[in-house]
Amino acid sequence: MAGTQTERAHERQDRPGESPAEYLDRYGRMRLIRRFEQEIHRLFLKGEVHGTTHLSAGQEAVPVGVCSALEPDDYVAGTYRGHGHALAKGTHPEALAAEMLGRATGVCGGRAGSMNVIDLEHGLVGCFGIVGGSIAAATGAAISAQRQGRVAVAFFGDGASNQGYFHECLNWAQVFDLPVVYVCENNFYGEFTPMASVTAGGEIGIRAASFGMQSQVVDGNDLWAVREAALEAVARARGGEGPTLLECQTYRHYGHSKSDPGKYRPPDEVERWLARDPLDLARARLLDLGLSGDDLAAKEAEIDAEMERAVEGALAAAYPDPAEDAGTEYKE
Amino acid sequence: MSELEFRKAIRDALDEEIERDSSVVFFGEDVAAAGGVFMTTPGLHEKHGSGRVFDTPISELAMAGAAFGAAVTGLRPVIEIMFGDFMALPMDSLVNQSAKFWYVSNEQASVPLVVRSAVGAGGRFGAMHSQIHGSWFQGIPGIKVVAPSNPADAKGLLKSAIRDDNPVIFLEHKRLYSVKGPQPTEETVPLGTAAVAREGTDISIVSALRGVRDALEAAEQLAANGIDAEVVDLRSLRPLDHETVLESVAKTNRVMLVEEGTRVGGWAANLLGIVAAEGLHDLDDAWIVATKDTPAPYSPTLEDAWLPGSAEIARAVRERLGVAAASS
Secondary structure (H helix, E strand, O other): OHHHHHHHHHHHOOOOOOOHHHHHHHHHHHHHHHHHHHHHHHHHHOOOOOOOOOOOOOOOHHHHHHHOOOOOOOEEEEEOOOHHHHHHHOOOHHHHHHHHOOOOOOOOOOOOOOOOOOEHHHOEEEEEOOOOHHHHHHHHHHHHHHHHOOOEEEEEEOHHHHOHHHHHHHHHHHHOOOOEEEEEEEOOEEOOEEHHHHOOOOOOHHHHHHHOOEEEEEEOOOHHHHHHHHHHHHHHHHOOOOOEEEEEEOOOOOOOOOOOOOOOOOHHHHHHHHOOOHHHHHHHHHHHOOOOHHHHHHHHHHHHHHHHHHHHHHHHOOOOOOOOOOOOOOOO | OOOEEHHHHHHHHHHHHHHHOOOEEEEEOOOOOOOOOOOOOOOHHHHHOOOOEEEOOOOHHHHHHHHHHHHOOOOEEEEEEEEHHHHHOOHHHHHHHHHHHHHHOOOOOOOOOEEEEEEOOOOOOOOOOOOOOHHHHHOOOOOEEEOOOOHHHHHHHHHHHHHOOOOEEEEEEHHHOOOEEOOOOOOOOOOOOOEEEEOOOOEEEEEOOHHHHHHHHHHHHHHOOOOOEEEEEOOEEEOOOHHHHHHHHHHHOEEEEEOOOOOOOOHHHHHHHHHHHHHHHHOOEEEEEOOOOOOOOOOHHHHHHHOOOHHHHHHHHHHHHOOOOOOO
8 A cells, every 4th residue: 555655656746746855844844843742842841841731743744734735824723732733834943832931932922831822923823722622713714714715724633523613613614615624633542531432433534424524534644645635625625615524543652641641552552653653654755755865864954953943042032021021901 | 863772773783883894794593584583683684795694503612613713814703692591602712712812822813703692581581591691701801791781882882892802792681672762972882981870979879781771760769769879880891890880989888789690709799899999988888689599580470579670679779778668
């Protein structure tokens, strides 16, 4: 099957947006997310990141593949596991790191923290600390997007597909033909609970059928597969043909949050998924497509240096001064 | 000029704001084709088209979420959550998304949306169609809560709410829809400002929504007893204009707060706390008249006893002031 996909990738590479060099950049973006999560993990253990944080390592192909199919002014709504959503849409790594560290230079001035990042300049209408909130935010953004020729994307997890937000908003979007793509990052666990034990019907993609909505189950660890599915869904949305549900099957490498070592997951299952690390898969594919080990090493070094500068800059930034940053309740 | 009916004031405000600003959209259950279950929005869909005024699924959470997402991307949605009681359903979006966005985003953008609902008891609608959610939302920073008592204010306040850049909860009391009153003298009424609805010297009766009308009726009854009551109409519950209340109390030295809602956890208890903290030196007496601590009952006899009406307001004032009822 991998050979077939590579063949398809070979066939595609003459099309705009499909060259190996462009995929190398996408691989770089995935590595940026991975390195970001590793740094946040390290900084959390040092007490520099406060409260809790939900890391997306292992799931990088989904936001990078989906956002690669979007225009810069399209809208994205993410989740409390949203660092990857923000970085994939274009949020500055240093501004995002500074936000995690509670610094004044954070993308939200340190007011938001890990779970609630908002970056409108890059089309990120928000990351939502309540499971399912992103689905509504993107649905609403799609009402505006419909008038603006734009598209809105909601990222959410398998757990959110059991929320009222999911069922109400998918019905709504289909009824009004909204230009929205619902991207379920199915990592097979809702917090500590296996998805299968609390989710009827076996898979999430088929739920779209009850709304008459297009859907696809996608290998969420395969950057090429995610991008291909996203391109199709985004084209459908932009063409006025309505919403799509993409179920991207993936796996998180860390536990649910910082209080969770993830011990409820069977070791052989973890092994199986680690063997399908989306970064390793992308790396192998890029070599297959003719890039050299040096090409990849150069991109990796560039990204690692960018991440290092981002963390250094964020750590050097000041905390917000309560005397200066009282904040206002309302926009006057 | 002819008088203005409350429901017409709502309709006219919507009509004029949809006309005035192309980013205003209005949606809700049965608001378009049917014109609203309380007949507050007839003809708007026909006049402005489906792009501006449309019916939605019975999905209050999606409705509030859609309004939020639309508001942060350039539109100014007005939504109708048919009965205030239904506001328990969209609360996550309103409380966690709309109310927090301006501050948490570090003021990248605000959320200009309005949520209209019919509220209040007295219509024999029973426990799940009679509540007022003003106090549920009063404690949430970032949200405004508006509570008009008469047609002119309803029109001016709704226009202000639609033009406001922040999320506004707009309460419409069911027993005001058919009330007629003078035409507005101003285009808009500022949010967060109370009004003295009747001047007096002996006691300040403070209320909102239908309670203001009841208080004004009670004040007429009290005048027959030689009691000169001042009536303060809060008009907004958040921001709460306690200054106007304190000024009134400084004049009358007595305050009675009338809330259609429970004593504990209501806006009246909240306001009384502020008056005590900031105006204790002006106070000779202060108390609250509220509903009983049960859900709203259905049966007319039970519901009438549950509600604080004008007769109860007048009786409470006479008792407290030690004045006998005028013989009729």
